Amino acid sequence: MKRTGLGLAGGLADQAMVSFGNFALNVTLARALPAADYGAYSVVLSFILVLNTLHQALITYPLSVQTAPSGRPLAVALLLTPLCVLAFLPLLAGATASVGQLNLLPAAAAALICWQMQEVVRRALLADSRHAPLIALDALRYLGPLAAVWALRAHLDIAGVFLAIAAASALAALPMAARLGPAWRTALPGLRSEILAHWRLGAPVLGANLLAALSTQWFLWLLAWRDDAAGAAALVALANVVAVASPVIFGMENILVPEVARARDRLSFPGLLHLVRRRGLMAAGLVGPLFLAILAAPGWAARLFYGHDSAYAAHAAELRLLAFAYACYLAATLFSATLRGYRASGAVFRMQLYPALFGLTLGSWLTWRFGLTGACVASAAAGALRAGVGLIHLLRLRPLTAGRPALVAP
DSSP: OTTTOHHHHHHHHHHHHHHHHHHHHHHHHHHHSOHHHHHHHHHHHHHHHHHHHHHIIIIIHHHHTOSSTTTHHHHHHHHHHHHHHHHHHHHHHHHHHHTTOGGGHHHHHHHHHHHHHHHHHHHHHHHTTOHHHHHHHHHHHHHHHHHHHHHTGGGOOHHHHHHHHHHHHHHHHHHHHHTOTHHHHHHTTTHHHHHHHHHHHHHHHHHHHHHHHHHHHHHHHHHHHTTOHHHHHHHHHHHHHHGGGHHHHHHHHHHHHHHHHHHTTTOBHHHHHHHHHHHHHHHHHHHHHHHHHHHHOHHHHHHHHHOTTOGGGGOHHHHHHHHHHHHHHHHHHHHHHHHHHTTOHHHHHHHHHHHHHHIIIIIHHHHHHHTHHHHHHHHHHHHHHHHHHHHHHHHTTGGGSBSSOOOOOO
């Protein structure tokens, strides 16, 4: 904390709790639900995650680069979120219908809108570096559903899981929303112009986020549509193991985007590379030992999470491939966050475009032909491609950096 600053430590601590809550919830469900039910839940959840990335581009990304996001900008973002959800509902309906669970739509829709409202509040607190309330509210949001599912794991219902997520998200968003007061009144008159402003800033990021979501979720959807529910469940279950790196991956992104955005006017190119290198070494030090352990003993890692007799432990090669894929995701996230900080939306879009094209073409064939193994090979190749393209565009930032030397603030 002394070397990196309280903001970095607080941001990573919060993201660690968020990722732990998601991870533990997924592991609990994978243990408690039959493979077919867990596969259906995972497919619907994957669509919610994709819709969350679209909301992130249009609503929370513009909020994150505001200098004072906790007043009127926060109220505007909260008002715009239900409008986004209305546009997203047909896609969510298609997701539930695709797994024969259209009855899940009301609960999944409630989880979607409440989750996105809470994420708006969360991003505003992150941008303001208000880590104490952030950690408290995120504890309610991400540990609350885990506690509910753990208590009711003998009588689990997929719709009930989504309703628990919705309830916890709503409770976590209410304290900040209730304190906005006059900001609500000032936000309403200019809402139409704010929609246009958010679109201008977020539209380039929207394409990149959509492509990123497709390249990561597409293989899961193919397995489900291939009528391979067990393969879809195994892909998510194995990804849960390597997702131990998620706190660092998402935490670094949450911190690096506003950090670079604030400093870009004074950062020289060597200073920028120094900042990215330092954050990258810190991230590698945190997750490197975990990846090495998974690569060395994948069967042991799977049994550690899912029990000694778990069928997921038989997929050692696939787990190694996913560990490599997540290491590439970490590197790509550092590059993408830096590019977002410079508002280099075109570069971020290309970072996601080429892996998405690979996934939709050769990756689709690999998944359809070889099932779970093909999906893991495609994921690893797409991750490596994304990291390589990101590095190329990071090195092209030189003309956008300040001409004079600059110190990187700790």
